[in-house]
Amino acid sequence: MSISVSISHQIGKFALDADFSIEEPGITALFGPSGSGKTTIINIIAGLTRPRRGRVQLGDRVLFDHARSINLAIRKRRVGYVFQDARLFPHMSVHDNLYYGAKRNRLKLAASDQQDIIEMLGIHKLLHRQPNNLSGGEKQRVALGRALLANPDVLLLDEPLSALDQARKEEILPYFESLRDQRKLPILYVSHAIDEVARLADQMVVIDNGKTLANGSVFDMLGRTDLAPLAGQFDTGTVLPARVASRDPKAQVSFLDCAGQRIVVPYLGHAINTPVRLHIRARDVMIARTPPAGISANNVIPVTIIRMAGSNNDTLDISLAFGHDLDAIHTGPASDRPSIHARITSWSANRLNLGLHQKVFAVIKSVTVNGHLREQ
Numbered sequence: 001m002s003i004s005v006s007i008s009h010q011i012g013k014f015a016l017d018a019d020f021s022i023e024e025p026g027i028t029a030l031f032g033p034s035g036s037g038k039t040t041i042i043n044i045i046a047g048l049t050r051p052r053r054g055r056v057q058l059g060d061r062v063l064f065d066h067a068r069s070i071n072l073a074i075r076k077r078r079v080g081y082v083f084q085d086a087r088l089f090p091h092m093s094v095h096d097n098l099y100y101g102a103k104r105n106r107l108k109l110a111a112s113d114q115q116d117i118i119e120m121l122g123i124h125k126l127l128h129r130q131p132n133n134l135s136g137g138e139k140q141r142v143a144l145g146r147a148l149l150a151n152p153d154v155l156l157l158d159e160p161l162s163a164l165d166q167a168r169k170e171e172i173l174p175y176f177e178s179l180r181d182q183r184k185l186p187i188l189y190v191s192h193a194i195d196e197v198a199r200l201a202d203q204m205v206v207i208d209n210g211k212t213l214a215n216g217s218v219f220d221m222l223g224r225t226d227l228a229p230l231a232g233q234f235d236t237g238t239v240l241p242a243r244v245a246s247r248d249p250k251a252q253v254s255f256l257d258c259a260g261q262r263i264v265v266p267y268l269g270h271a272i273n274t275p276v277r278l279h280i281r282a283r284d285v286m287i288a289r290t291p292p293a294g295i296s297a298n299n300v301i302p303v304t305i306i307r308m309a310g311s312n313n314d315t316l317d318i319s320l321a322f323g324h325d326l327d328a329i330h331t332g333p334a335s336d337r338p339s340i341h342a343r344i345t346s347w348s349a350n351r352l353n354l355g356l357h358q359k360v361f362a363v364i365k366s367v368t369v370n371g372h373l374r375e376q
């Protein structure tokens, strides 16, 4: 189910011109600074805000088309919306909240699918409770269940974790992961938190000041150093797909294979071949000209400098392709040669006399695996 959004809107002095389409299933993060227009975009998709011009299409259904005077009513859009605060109906039980949208919807889910959703979200024991005595995490799970049981064609999540503390976030994040992996539903996920985006998202739309700056796979977007003006929140880094190659419970380490490169991390407990996501922040990567000896970091990777760009006067963002074989790096398909990023001071780069195409070593200080930071 594809989503295509091409709209213009004006709120006071704020001008929104969003243009993106998502062809792949999975989670798409809408990422950008506060006030950049993320909520307005999903309100437009949901039909809560009517844009001045443009078009919104979901699969083969046109939800809005200014030129053809089409503006589908909210309840006909088949869109599930989860707000920052759960917004459950306080006078209804969890059960009645859950089935509120489903009752009004003619395209009901099969009973077994309904049961699957309730079990996936772990809310079967809450059905007879009232919303006011649920925890924040439980409320959000019920809100997610309510949206899913209405059998939407797309799920819109507006910073669904921002009101929760870290422990409640950790409680609910695995449900989003199951949702991503089990249900073939496109999800638009508004988030400020780059760690959440790196853990959950497949695609990413980067928005700044009402404009869509870039749009693509999260693996590409998080590595784009040219998006550095947003870096304060962006925290430049790299997300890489990997899998568990082997593990040693006695030594308490797991070995991951990431495009042929071995990465050692503290023991994960996952079975061999389990796919995982690595998030390596640029500030956690050091560069050495020769392989350093006698250091505690476990991952020292031969890399070649393929790009150097100033992020501001004092720091440089350096892209490092895996391997020392420059010919393979230049001629091989990009996907065969993943790169990571290092953010170092210009002073360090001068001191090390770093230059383009130089063969160096990346010393990785910590890796986040599936959203969990693994200090080396």
Ligand SMILES: Nc1ncnc2c1ncn2[C@@H]1O[C@H](COP(=O)(O)OP(=O)(O)OP(=O)(O)O)[C@@H](O)[C@H]1O
Pocket: 011, 012, 014, 032, 033, 034, 035, 036, 037, 038, 039, 040, 041
């Ligand atoms: N009802 C309104 N009246 C006036 N300005 C508004 C209104 N709603 C939104 N805006 C403005 O539109 C811009 C975009 O707001 P929006 O909520 O879409 O941003 P956002 O990226 O979701 O921000 P945040 O991450 O802080 O939630 C902001 O400058 C905001 O102040």
